[in-house]
Amino acid sequence: MKIMNIRNEVRKMKEDSPKMAALSLETRNQALKAAALALQEHKEEIFQANKEDMEAAKAAQVLPSVMKRLKFDEEKLKAVTEGMEQLRKLPDPLSKVQLARKLDENLNLYRVTCPIGVIGVIFEARPDALVQISSLCIKSGNCAVLKGGKETARTNKVLFEIIYQAVTKCGLPKGCMLQAEQHQEIDELLSCHDCVDLLIPRGSNSFVQYIMNHTKIPVMGHADGVCHIYVDNSYDIKKAIPVLVDAKTQYTAACNAVETLLVNRQIAQEFLTEAEKALKAAGVSIRGTKEVQQMIECEEMQEEDFHTEYLDMTISVKIVEDVEEAIYHINKYGSHHTDCILSENQENVEKFMQLVDSAGVYHNCSTRFADGFRYGFGAEVGISTGKIHARGPVGLEGLVTYKYKLFGQGQTVQDYALGKKAFHFEEINEEEK
Amino acid sequence: MKIMNIRNEVRKMKEDSPKMAALSLETRNQALKAAALALQEHKEEIFQANKEDMEAAKAAQVLPSVMKRLKFDEEKLKAVTEGMEQLRKLPDPLSKVQLARKLDENLNLYRVTCPIGVIGVIFEARPDALVQISSLCIKSGNCAVLKGGKETARTNKVLFEIIYQAVTKCGLPKGCMLQAEQHQEIDELLSCHDCVDLLIPRGSNSFVQYIMNHTKIPVMGHADGVCHIYVDNSYDIKKAIPVLVDAKTQYTAACNAVETLLVNRQIAQEFLTEAEKALKAAGVSIRGTKEVQQMIECEEMQEEDFHTEYLDMTISVKIVEDVEEAIYHINKYGSHHTDCILSENQENVEKFMQLVDSAGVYHNCSTRFADGFRYGFGAEVGISTGKIHARGPVGLEGLVTYKYKLFGQGQTVQDYALGKKAFHFEEINEEEK
Numbered sequence: 122m123k124i125m126n127i128r129n130e131v132r133k134m135k136e137d138s139p140k141m142a143a144l145s146l147e148t149r150n151q152a153l154k155a156a157a158l159a160l161q162e163h164k165e166e167i168f169q170a171n172k173e174d175m176e177a178a179k180a181a182q183v184l185p186s187v188m189k190r191l192k193f194d195e196e197k198l199k200a201v202t203e204g205m206e207q208l209r210k211l212p213d214p215l216s217k218v219q220l221a222r223k224l225d226e227n228l229n230l231y232r233v234t235c236p237i238g239v240i241g242v243i244f245e246a247r248p249d250a251l252v253q254i255s256s257l258c259i260k261s262g263n264c265a266v267l268k269g270g271k272e273t274a275r276t277n278k279v280l281f282e283i284i285y286q287a288v289t290k291c292g293l294p295k296g297c298m299l300q301a302e303q304h305q306e307i308d309e310l311l312s313c314h315d316c317v318d319l320l321i322p323r324g325s326n327s328f329v330q331y332i333m334n335h336t337k338i339p340v341m342g343h344a345d346g347v348c349h350i351y352v353d354n355s356y357d358i359k360k361a362i363p364v365l366v367d368a369k370t371q372y373t374a375a376c377n378a379v380e381t382l383l384v385n386r387q388i389a390q391e392f393l394t395e396a397e398k399a400l401k402a403a404g405v406s407i408r409g410t411k412e413v414q415q416m417i418e419c420e421e422m423q424e425e426d427f428h429t430e431y432l433d434m435t436i437s438v439k440i441v442e443d444v445e446e447a448i449y450h451i452n453k454y455g456s457h458h459t460d461c462i463l464s465e466n467q468e469n470v471e472k473f474m475q476l477v478d479s480a481g482v483y484h485n486c487s488t489r490f491a492d493g494f495r496y497g498f499g500a501e502v503g504i505s506t507g508k509i510h511a512r513g514p515v516g517l518e519g520l521v522t523y524k525y526k527l528f529g530q531g532q533t534v535q536d537y538a539l540g541k542k543a544f545h546f547e548e549i550n551e552e553e554k
Numbered sequence: 555m556k557i558m559n560i561r562n563e564v565r566k567m568k569e570d571s572p573k574m575a576a577l578s579l580e581t582r583n584q585a586l587k588a589a590a591l592a593l594q595e596h597k598e599e600i601f602q603a604n605k606e607d608m609e610a611a612k613a614a615q616v617l618p619s620v621m622k623r624l625k626f627d628e629e630k631l632k633a634v635t636e637g638m639e640q641l642r643k644l645p646d647p648l649s650k651v652q653l654a655r656k657l658d659e660n661l662n663l664y665r666v667t668c669p670i671g672v673i674g675v676i677f678e679a680r681p682d683a684l685v686q687i688s689s690l691c692i693k694s695g696n697c698a699v700l701k702g703g704k705e706t707a708r709t710n711k712v713l714f715e716i717i718y719q720a721v722t723k724c725g726l727p728k729g730c731m732l733q734a735e736q737h738q739e740i741d742e743l744l745s746c747h748d749c750v751d752l753l754i755p756r757g758s759n760s761f762v763q764y765i766m767n768h769t770k771i772p773v774m775g776h777a778d779g780v781c782h783i784y785v786d787n788s789y790d791i792k793k794a795i796p797v798l799v800d801a802k803t804q805y806t807a808a809c810n811a812v813e814t815l816l817v818n819r820q821i822a823q824e825f826l827t828e829a830e831k832a833l834k835a836a837g838v839s840i841r842g843t844k845e846v847q848q849m850i851e852c853e854e855m856q857e858e859d860f861h862t863e864y865l866d867m868t869i870s871v872k873i874v875e876d877v878e879e880a881i882y883h884i885n886k887y888g889s890h891h892t893d894c895i896l897s898e899n900q901e902n903v904e905k906f907m908q909l910v911d912s913a914g915v916y917h918n919c920s921t922r923f924a925d926g927f928r929y930g931f932g933a934e935v936g937i938s939t940g941k942i943h944a945r946g947p948v949g950l951e952g953l954v955t956y957k958y959k960l961f962g963q964g965q966t967v968q969d970y971a972l973g974k975k976a977f978h979f980e981e982i983n984e985e986e987k
Contacts, residue, residue, distance in 0.1 A: 125852050127677065134576070136882075136886075138883070138911070139881070139908075139910075140909075141907040142909075142911075143908050143909060145695070206705065222929070222930055224923075224928065224929070224930065228919060230929060230930075232946075237941050237942070238911065238941065259784070265839060279637060293756055294814055318941050318942070319942060333770070334770070336766070337766070339772065339940070339942040341942075356962070359964065360963065360964025361964075362963075363964060363966050364962075364964055364966060366966075367968050371966070371967045371968045371971065372967075379752075397894030448820070450571075452569070452572065453569075458828030474959050475572075475575070475576050476572040476573075476575075476576060477572075478571070478572055478575075479957065480957060480958060481957065481958045481959075481960060482957060482958070482959050482960075483959075483960045483961075483962065484959075484960065484961045484962060485961070485962045485963055485964055485965075486661060486960055486961075486962025486963075486964065486965040486966075487962075487965065487966045487967050489967035490657070490661075490960055490962075490965070490967060491958075491965075495656055495967070495970070496655070496657070496663060496976065497657065497663075497957070497977065497979035498561070507772070508670050508751050508752070508955040509670070509673065509751070509772040509774075509942060509943040509955070510942040510943040512955050512956060512957065512958075513665075513956075513957070513958045514958075522942070522945050523939040523945060523946075524912065524913060524914065524915060524945065524946070524947075525913060525914045525915070525924075525929070525946045525947075526907050526914075526915050526916075526917075527914065527915075527916045527917070527919055527923055528916075528917045528919075529793075529797075529916065529917060529918045529919025529920075529923075530793065530918055530919075531792065531793025531794075531796060531797055531918055531919065532797075532806075532918075532919040532920065532923070533796050533797060533799075533919075533922075534800055534804050534920050534922035534923060534928070535800050535804045537928070537958070538804065544928065544930065546930035
């Protein structure tokens with residue numbers, strides 16, 4: 122087996138990244154179009170490779186829930202190529218002038234968006250992630266190092282080759298994309314902090330945690346998704362039950378599924394009686410505090426369960442005194458992902474929306490809405506629970522930074538320091554840019 | 555000596571941070587005003603403490619250049635209180651609606667700016683930094699852990715107490731600010747990644763590097779400032795010489811001072827002859843490649859000098875073939891801080907501005923302009939050479955993040971997944987917000 126020297130490849134990529142950044146929108150959009158077309162033209166090769174991956178996974182007794190994620194069929198192809206088409210139509214995230222300011226006569230400052238540079242994406246399973254992420258990087262002028270899960274190594278390889286051939290034919294530099302195929306290359310990639318500007322890991326908690334703990338490269342993503350629903354004393358049962366059931370059961374493996382239910386003591390008995398019926402009917406097993414156990418039939422839970430992301434048909438339930446205690450609990454035990462209040466009391470809603478320190482704070486709707494597509498971003502890089510750079514579902518914006526361009530006519534700082542000249546700040550308006 | 559348990563204090567601060575975030579602009583501005591007033595009222599105490607610090611530093615034979623930075627006198631007080639007044643007048647960085655989108659009927663998404671939370675600031679020397687940073691944190695609703703240099707421990711303590719008393723009287727929560735006084739508390743602070751959201755180190759390279767290598771908390775700042783000036787074949791000598799001298803000598807200890815001069819081969823002999831005179835007259839010692847040594851009298855330099863931030867009256871000089879080689883050199887050896895082209899050729903200027911991968915790319919002006927005040931930001935948190943979050947001189951914007959608020963009426967994702975409902979994205983305009 123060939124072991125690629127990732128470090129050298131990534132270094133070359135870094136050198137190519139300014140060329141990638143300088144491509145016109147037209148070229149980047151053409152590349153997206155060509156790649157989508159090529160995927161469709163070569164779909165039989167992709168499906169064949171995926172079939173082999175699926176067979177190997179089956180032989181290795183991979184869980185059915187995981188098998189579903191490994192699959193790349195006509196439906197997935199349609200979804201990713203439609204996504205590419207949507208992405209193509211989105212406005213250019215680059216060269217946006219965020220600030221244009223005259224500092225003094227003939228000394229003009231501009232803040233202009235530009236790509237981040239080299240992005241490392243490490244994902245488990247889901248071969249469609251490879252297509253999504255590389256498309257996002259193309260649109261935003263970033264070079265991408267892609268490392269997919271070993272379960273779909275054949276599918277990933279075919280997908281990568283098809284996209285790479287198509288986009289380099291459109292004028293993208295050689296170093297625009299790179300595929301890491303060996304597992305041991307992950308650690309090498311993690312050590313490339315001089316060439317890789319950002320890492321985006323997508324996968325299980327422990328996987329993301331491993332990445333975060335073993336690199337000096339900034340990491341965008343989230344390890345945990347411990348999301349909460351708080352049912353206030355003034356709630357609407359017609360909204361509360363469907364939202365709760367949806368948030369827990371619509372897709373339990375997602376990071377935005379709810380894990381903990383907090384219920385206001387005043388309405389706990391009446392609400393929990395209804396909630397128990399609905400949750401159990403949907404196949405959810407309930408774990409409650411001692412107080413909850415006195416109200417409904419459920420397993421007893423421990424304090425550490427409040428930290429647990431079940432990713433399964435299980436929910437923790439706790440009684441709280443009021444919205445303040447709910448907020449305190451969420452800020453203490455939550456993962457700052459997405460948390461919801463079910464309430465008809467405007468004051469409590471506002472308090473919750475203001476004081477809960479999470480990327481998403483929701484009122485009367487399912488936490489499962491936390492997703493780039495549902496937010497209308499056209500595409501999603503991932504969901505970030507960090508507060509630095511991008512937060513929540515991250516679209517193209519999360520893949521750009523900016524640079525300051527200053528145009529002068531020979532100005533020195535000394536003239537300003539000595540008072541010979543003075544700054545005259547003035548915004549440059551649209552027409553003069 | 556009392557050893558404070560920083561971890562417990564920071565944890566309490568974290569709990570207070572949502573309260574800090576919820577303060578009205580009026581309260582935050584009142585706090586700034588009260589703090590500035592209190593500093594003026596207690597100025598004699600500050601000057602007395604600073605006098606003691608200065609005497610101790612003198613006895614410890616601290617270098618005169620450092621002594622200047624330790625000083626906190628009438629002039630420094632005026633500068634910081636004026637800065638606070640400017641900051642007070644700046645628009646609120648919080649609660650700005652960055653996105654308002656109807657996802658579907660009665661399902662409205664807002665992206666609203668909010669504070670980052672708890673910011674740790676570790677700085678060497680310069681007691682005025684304590685005032686600046688705490689003011690910025692107050693304005694932006696962030697809690698701040700402050701650790702100043704031991705040389706001005708007395709001054710820092712007095713400054714902190716005055717500000718803390720003034721702002722808590724105005725209604726800021728107890729946990730709004732915290733001062734770490736012991737050096738060993740730095741390592742404890744670096745380990746508080748569960749409570750501290752961002753670290754801002756200000757100090758020497760090795761100091762910042764140490765911070766960056768010893769924490770999982772995101773760090774905003776820069777370790778190196780290896781800035782370049784490239785003199786193109788079509789340059790204007792009347793602009794080039796003053797800019798070069800200013801960039802090298804106006805304040806050599808600054809990160810935005812130039813360290814390496816790149817000169818186009820075609821004009822190298824004529825330009826270097828003039829540059830040598832001007833630089834030497836200003837007291838600069840020149841280190842050149844062998845090729846440079848054949849043109850002017852200078853010391854011989856080694857390849858590693860290209861990585862060196864002299865922070866002193868020394869400059870490296872190299873001949874390059876063209877703007878492309880200059881760009882290649884800068885991207886390879888530079889620190890992505892601020893780099894300048896001196897040229898009258900529009901095409902080369904554009905190429906340089908586009909392809910140099912630095913926070914600041916300058917045309918015909920001194921690199922020393924890279925500074926928040928000179929950019930008209932009113933205040934500066936620091937200069938970032940990272941590309942994630944904030945880049946270049948960072949003002950208040952660098953201290954805020956955002957959260958997504960989603961308001962619904964009981965919507966579930968399942969309805970959209972099953973096609974019973976569909977998203978109808980529509981921007982919500984200003985009036986409807």
